[in-house]
Amino acid sequence: MQDHYLNVQLNAYAQEEEIAKEAVEIILINTANAETDSAWKKSLSASIKKAFTDKKTQLWTSWTDKKEIIIALPQKDLEEIRLAGAMIYKTLKKENAKTAHLNDLENLSKETQLALLEGLLLSSYKFDKYHKEKNTTAIDIYLAESAVSKEEVKELTTLAEAVSLTKNLVNEPPNYMDALQFSSDAKAAGKKFGFETEVLDKEKIKELKMGGLLGVNQGSTIPPTFNIFHYKPKNPINKKPLVLVGKGVMFDTGGYSLKVGGIMSTMKSDMAGGSAVLGIVSAIAGNKLPYHVIGLVPATDNKISGDAMVVDDVITMMDGTTVDVQNTDAEGRLVLADALTYAKRFDPELVIDIATLTGASAAITGDFGMAVLGKDQESIDELTHTGESVYERLVQLPLWKEYADLLKSEVADLQNIGGKTGGVSTAGKFLEHFTDYPWIHFDIAGAAFIK
Numbered sequence: 001m002q003d004h005y006l007n008v009q010l011n012a013y014a015q016e017e018e019i020a021k022e023a024v025e026i027i028l029i030n031t032a033n034a035e036t037d038s039a040w041k042k043s044l045s046a047s048i049k050k051a052f053t054d055k056k057t058q059l060w061t062s063w064t065d066k067k068e069i070i071i072a073l074p075q076k077d078l079e080e081i082r083l084a085g086a087m088i089y090k091t092l093k094k095e096n097a098k099t100a101h102l103n104d105l106e107n108l109s110k111e112t113q114l115a116l117l118e119g120l121l122l123s124s125y126k127f128d129k130y131h132k133e134k135n136t137t138a139i140d141i142y143l144a145e146s147a148v149s150k151e152e153v154k155e156l157t158t159l160a161e162a163v164s165l166t167k168n169l170v171n172e173p174p175n176y177m178d179a180l181q182f183s184s185d186a187k188a189a190g191k192k193f194g195f196e197t198e199v200l201d202k203e204k205i206k207e208l209k210m211g212g213l214l215g216v217n218q219g220s221t222i223p224p225t226f227n228i229f230h231y232k233p234k235n236p237i238n239k240k241p242l243v244l245v246g247k248g249v250m251f252d253t254g255g256y257s258l259k260v261g262g263i264m265s266t267m268k269s270d271m272a273g274g275s276a277v278l279g280i281v282s283a284i285a286g287n288k289l290p291y292h293v294i295g296l297v298p299a300t301d302n303k304i305s306g307d308a309m310v311v312d313d314v315i316t317m318m319d320g321t322t323v324d325v326q327n328t329d330a331e332g333r334l335v336l337a338d339a340l341t342y343a344k345r346f347d348p349e350l351v352i353d354i355a356t357l358t359g360a361s362a363a364i365t366g367d368f369g370m371a372v373l374g375k376d377q378e379s380i381d382e383l384t385h386t387g388e389s390v391y392e393r394l395v396q397l398p399l400w401k402e403y404a405d406l407l408k409s410e411v412a413d414l415q416n417i418g419g420k421t422g423g424v425s426t427a428g429k430f431l432e433h434f435t436d437y438p439w440i441h442f443d444i445a446g447a448a449f450i451k
Contacts, residue, residue: 025068030108069091085123170275242292246276247355248274311328336431364397371424
């Protein structure tokens, strides 16, 4: 069984003799007037022209002695190209193909080539660890090295493996994926992709006085961990590190502010921010990118016991800030606040935290994008532009000073919720309190909770 759960293997070839004789021929058509060299293809000429007139991706198959797939690619939008790659994989899987030859890549631009291959790879992901019957073979897809180099194939495959790692961690059930197991998997990822993993145990967390992480962990029999990922290549481009912080709440019951109405059934995904940080560092290290990057993931579950944190508790954070707990289900910001404080010791160029933080964010974006807030507008603008290209779309929400007023408490420095108004922004304002560096917050609740 492949440990990355991808069911496609890309192979760049130099000589056509390397291609298996039974390979399905995949023909890419990117113009309505593409030349054809067989009766079957000529018979499709009217349909191909219509696909380009309608600007709609179309796929046709011929499953005779010579197995062929023709796919018309009238769209220039990169996400449509990724979906075309997914369409190819779905067809190959349906026909139980074992190998295929992807033709005509040289007729596509470089970014279109890679988007198509990315769609092929990512759509082949399947988490079947707990299925009695598993798919243990991958479809081998051959592509000309003259179009896509072996180095490009390796880079794209490493990226897809890192994405799969992220998905695997989120998909694991909570009776397996707890804070200790996350740390174990992080160490394994470090060895595989090439970065250092440091894990702080509960005693060290106590020494650091991380009251947010310890408070959320009070109701659990499983101790918390604080995970630090270090990747620093020789002569990195950035003089100061980029620090990524991910929410690692392994399962969220809401604590005594109990989740109701069936919402709890997806709460194994509440550690998606931490998984994303581990996946990002894995992709960067695996592809040896020239950036100094540090990842921080505070990991715990939020469960209920006689010792669990309750509403009206006052806890003291790592930086000495006291917090009046008015909702135990607003726990993510508590563990993140300690991590944001810890990030100060690295004198970072930029800190980005990634968290499934609020239902309010999911209500705004659905699973179509993510909310972004912060105090580095230039970086937010750059990330928003890039997000459109890779279809990780961002919508910016405000951090107006009035939101801070909603977090005032009569008994402590802050309270951990701001009421019904501006839930994404008040959560962001809470986090901002613990930063004194360029900082951006991604609320990924909508994108992460996808069944």
